[in-house]
Amino acid sequence: MPTVELNGKPYEVDENGFLAQPLIWNDNVAADLATTEGITAMTDEHWVLVRYIRDYYLKFGIAPMVRKLCKETGNTLTHVYELFPSGPANGACKVAGLPKPTGCV
Amino acid sequence: MTRRARMPDMARRDREPLFRVDPAALPPLSPEPQAPPRPVSPARVASGAEGYDLDGTRVLALPNPTSPEEEDALVRAFLSGLEKLFSRENNWTFLQPLLLSMEHCAHCQTCSEACHVFESSGRAEIYRPTYRSEVFRRLYFEYVKGGGLISAWQHGTVELNWPLVARLAELAYRCNLCRRCAQTCPIGVDNGLIAHEIRKLFSQELGIAPKELHAAGSMLQLKSGSSTGMIPAAVKDNVQFIDEEMTEKTGLAAETPWDVEGADILLIHNAGEVLAWPENPGAFGVILNAAGVSWTMSSDIAGYDSVNYGLWYDDAQLARVALLHAEIARKLNVKKIVIGECGHAHKSLLVVADRLLTGDLRVPRESALTVLRDIVVSGRLRLDPGRNDFPVTLHDPCNMVRLMGVVEPQREILRRVCPQFREMHPHGVDNYCCGGGSGFAIMSGHGFEDWRSDVAGRKKLQQILDAFSDCLSTSIPKYVCAPCSNCKGQIRDLLAHHGAWKQHRILYGGLAELIVNAMADVRPGFIEWEWR
Amino acid sequence: MTVLVYTAIALGSLVFVIASAARAVLYARSPMHLRWELYPVPHEHPDRVSHGGSYFEQSEWWKQPRERRFRGELAVMVPEVLFLKALREHNPKLWRRSFPFHGGLYLLAGAGAGLLVLAAVSRLAGTAWLDGAAGHVARWTVAGVGAAGLALAVSGALALLHRRMQDPALRAFTTAGDIFNLLFFVMALGTLGAGYAARPPGSADALGIAIGILSWDASVQVPRVLAAGLVATAALAAYIPLTHMSHFIGKYFTYHAIRWDDAPFGDSRKMSVALAASLAQRPTWAAEHMKADGHSTWADVVTTNPTDEAGR
Numbered sequence: 001m002p003t004v005e006l007n008g009k010p011y012e013v014d015e016n017g018f019l020a021q022p023l024i025w026n027d028n029v030a031a032d033l034a035t036t037e038g039i040t041a042m043t044d045e046h047w048v049l050v051r052y053i054r055d056y057y058l059k060f061g062i063a064p065m066v067r068k069l070c071k072e073t074g075n076t077l078t079h080v081y082e083l084f085p086s087g088p089a090n091g092a093c094k095v096a097g098l099p100k101p102t103g104c105v
Numbered sequence: 106m107t108r109r110a111r112m113p114d115m116a117r118r119d120r121e122p123l124f125r126v127d128p129a130a131l132p133p134l135s136p137e138p139q140a141p142p143r144p145v146s147p148a149r150v151a152s153g154a155e156g157y158d159l160d161g162t163r164v165l166a167l168p169n170p171t172s173p174e175e176e177d178a179l180v181r182a183f184l185s186g187l188e189k190l191f192s193r194e195n196n197w198t199f200l201q202p203l204l205l206s207m208e209h210c211a212h213c214q215t216c217s218e219a220c221h222v223f224e225s226s227g228r229a230e231i232y233r234p235t236y237r238s239e240v241f242r243r244l245y246f247e248y249v250k251g252g253g254l255i256s257a258w259q260h261g262t263v264e265l266n267w268p269l270v271a272r273l274a275e276l277a278y279r280c281n282l283c284r285r286c287a288q289t290c291p292i293g294v295d296n297g298l299i300a301h302e303i304r305k306l307f308s309q310e311l312g313i314a315p316k317e318l319h320a321a322g323s324m325l326q327l328k329s330g331s332s333t334g335m336i337p338a339a340v341k342d343n344v345q346f347i348d349e350e351m352t353e354k355t356g357l358a359a360e361t362p363w364d365v366e367g368a369d370i371l372l373i374h375n376a377g378e379v380l381a382w383p384e385n386p387g388a389f390g391v392i393l394n395a396a397g398v399s400w401t402m403s404s405d406i407a408g409y410d411s412v413n414y415g416l417w418y419d420d421a422q423l424a425r426v427a428l429l430h431a432e433i434a435r436k437l438n439v440k441k442i443v444i445g446e447c448g449h450a451h452k453s454l455l456v457v458a459d460r461l462l463t464g465d466l467r468v469p470r471e472s473a474l475t476v477l478r479d480i481v482v483s484g485r486l487r488l489d490p491g492r493n494d495f496p497v498t499l500h501d502p503c504n505m506v507r508l509m510g511v512v513e514p515q516r517e518i519l520r521r522v523c524p525q526f527r528e529m530h531p532h533g534v535d536n537y538c539c540g541g542g543s544g545f546a547i548m549s550g551h552g553f554e555d556w557r558s559d560v561a562g563r564k565k566l567q568q569i570l571d572a573f574s575d576c577l578s579t580s581i582p583k584y585v586c587a588p589c590s591n592c593k594g595q596i597r598d599l600l601a602h603h604g605a606w607k608q609h610r611i612l613y614g615g616l617a618e619l620i621v622n623a624m625a626d627v628r629p630g631f632i633e634w635e636w637r
Numbered sequence: 638m639t640v641l642v643y644t645a646i647a648l649g650s651l652v653f654v655i656a657s658a659a660r661a662v663l664y665a666r667s668p669m670h671l672r673w674e675l676y677p678v679p680h681e682h683p684d685r686v687s688h689g690g691s692y693f694e695q696s697e698w699w700k701q702p703r704e705r706r707f708r709g710e711l712a713v714m715v716p717e718v719l720f721l722k723a724l725r726e727h728n729p730k731l732w733r734r735s736f737p738f739h740g741g742l743y744l745l746a747g748a749g750a751g752l753l754v755l756a757a758v759s760r761l762a763g764t765a766w767l768d769g770a771a772g773h774v775a776r777w778t779v780a781g782v783g784a785a786g787l788a789l790a791v792s793g794a795l796a797l798l799h800r801r802m803q804d805p806a807l808r809a810f811t812t813a814g815d816i817f818n819l820l821f822f823v824m825a826l827g828t829l830g831a832g833y834a835a836r837p838p839g840s841a842d843a844l845g846i847a848i849g850i851l852s853w854d855a856s857v858q859v860p861r862v863l864a865a866g867l868v869a870t871a872a873l874a875a876y877i878p879l880t881h882m883s884h885f886i887g888k889y890f891t892y893h894a895i896r897w898d899d900a901p902f903g904d905s906r907k908m909s910v911a912l913a914a915s916l917a918q919r920p921t922w923a924a925e926h927m928k929a930d931g932h933s934t935w936a937d938v939v940t941t942n943p944t945d946e947a948g949r
Contacts, residue, residue, distance in 0.1 A: 014550065015549075015550030015551050016549055016550045060335075060336075060338075060339045060342075061334060061336070061339075062333060062334045062335060062339060062380075063380070065343055065346065065379070065380050065381075065383055066380070066381065066637070067346075067347075067350065067383050068343070068346055071350075076635065077635050077636065077637055078635055078636065081636060087601075089381070100549075101333070101380070102317065102321040102322070102325060102332055102333055102334055102547075103321075103322070103325075103331060103332035103333030103334070103376060103377045103380070103410070103412065103547065104332070104333075104375050104376075104377030104378075104381075104412060104447070104546070104547055104590040104591055104594055105333060105377045105380050105381040105547075105594070
């Protein structure tokens, strides 16, 4: 696993930049990971999405359906892409400290 | 950079790649897309070069031997796998086709012209279908058939060392297994099969396979029930959400029946649909309920995920998952299994595993495309094609067309529900792969996602642009119908990579959605023109 | 000298037949493989052949009568065998060289067979008829076919050789053996042609030699160059099935046993027996997840879930 330095702190990530150890995640980690997605400042809108994803992951062990994410956070998919340019799976899930989603998704 | 790599280069000990994709030097696209800027993942920068580089990207986590002894051990393991590949007890499944492809190549290069990867790379030698095959063939003649001076003179030789073995493993994952080249071989030699067999050698003997296919793929499926990691409780929860969505959206009560014994149809979707494209399984539910079909889904382990990644790299995993699928259908006592819009699931369960299922495991298996075709043609649904009055083109998943001959049902549907349906060229059994075939669509890291959009998918992108050349303006929304999850994932990434949604309003999606979008009894606007 | 030529021809033919048969038997006896067909499959129903469709396009296909139309296969096989149709379609540049070469070989084989027939008839019915009209027509036809075959095969081989040396894409994959094989054709058939054309007056002609072989008549005079050509050609015939040039056999199997083999398992007793035999084999694959210890059979392996904690 490669190590990256974000805001001066070292992180172990997989080859796609997803956190290698999802359990070390906290708000500061999220803000650091966000920089890898071209997000300079995490807004409340970012946090709503990230927290929903994080909670769902802790409950079910996987990322939530994108549609569910949009519906239950009151976002359009387009807006999610505006907030996380590489999309809900590769962007928002990464910031939420999830491992990369698997299977044909 | 050596543009014209030769076979001995595979054994090179320097760390330079044999070829490096230079996006500016690739064959031009028309119209040339303005690719959106992409953040470069710092992980990529940090990962650096380790191991022997083939082409600047990689999909395998290969061992990194540090001493000549460790290298020797790996090469010996490779040779032992090579021998097994040609033995009846270890490889009866594909021995005959493999032998034929080993023995009869005339080195005429007819196949090269059929390969989208070779062409789209700007004709990089390492991607020539025969390059990989010929390296492997030389090893076969030397180490399996006994070699010797006459053999070396007749068949040529190549130096065998760890760098070659490592590069060969990677190179087996630069072929989509679409077998378009095999179609053109005057003798019937199959380079796709050779790539498939090399993958098997590495998986079955050395335990080396892309993690997306093995550890987080077939192994996860055998353990949790799905390569997505969805356990039965999660899939039921998600599908319930989809049912609610569908009811709200269509105005028809949508309910998915679970584990109904004796149902006519056991419908198995690719579980990725549920998570990433829920409108597809949702549309299936709407259609089947509206047509009054007796159907069920299964919440048994693997019963709700039709994927079978073993098809691409490992015979044991292929058989294990196929047996699970058949066993679930047997237990539920359904009349038939119907596979949803997933190409490789079609091929693995209907075609390749056909000769593995015996006795009461021989539950009849059918494509969803024929089931949908029958419903659409029967007139059981009130259809208003006017609702689909936008340009639609069809992508043919290789597994369904060239590799299994399901060509017309999807077209019969589209001709009835899409007034502006137009073909790509070539299409049907002569189609081009989307570039995501054989699992590439779900593989990423080390720049592989760029490789499959810049190189492997390039031909498909051009075909899509050509199909819509008369209507590229953003004022006209356009739809690429891809009745296969893997192809959909690849086409999504391909269109995004080249900015085709923003520049041309080209969206992609499945087939069932187009049917529901045309159903007169459903609220208009089932298809949402939003990027996903 | 003459007996040497006869022996070479007999041996060459014998090796050709035996080695070809051995190869065919090797392929035919390979275990039943998993399905790996490639469409279009021409024995399908004509409505489906036109677009490359299969019986999977029918709803509940297992309830429909399944037919294999041999006529459909013939419609592909005949133009393929005679005119190398696929090559013409996919690689016309190569076809312009390959077709004369293969066509020449077909003509030569035809002339050889014609000679044998004429010789056999003459042995049985005497040689008098050869001087009649029918005899003249038969002899000239065989001679014409043979000469055309020689000319086409030699020039085709030269053209193939030229292309192989010129085209960098081909050169990169060319082995010494590839060059030798083509040179062997040029040399053997060239000598045969030259020897025949330049044979001194009064020496035996092709038919005379053919009759001579059949009666093992050592008194027949075979001029030296012609003898060398005959021996070389016999050696060539023996050599072909030992190399990848035996693709005339391989191709039968790649088409019929793989590309077009769409037979469903169904109730085939033969397939059940073959599968049972294969499932009883004991694999030795070493990867951990295979759970193949050399004692377990394939049936055990595929019914083992490698993610089970207990394992096997």
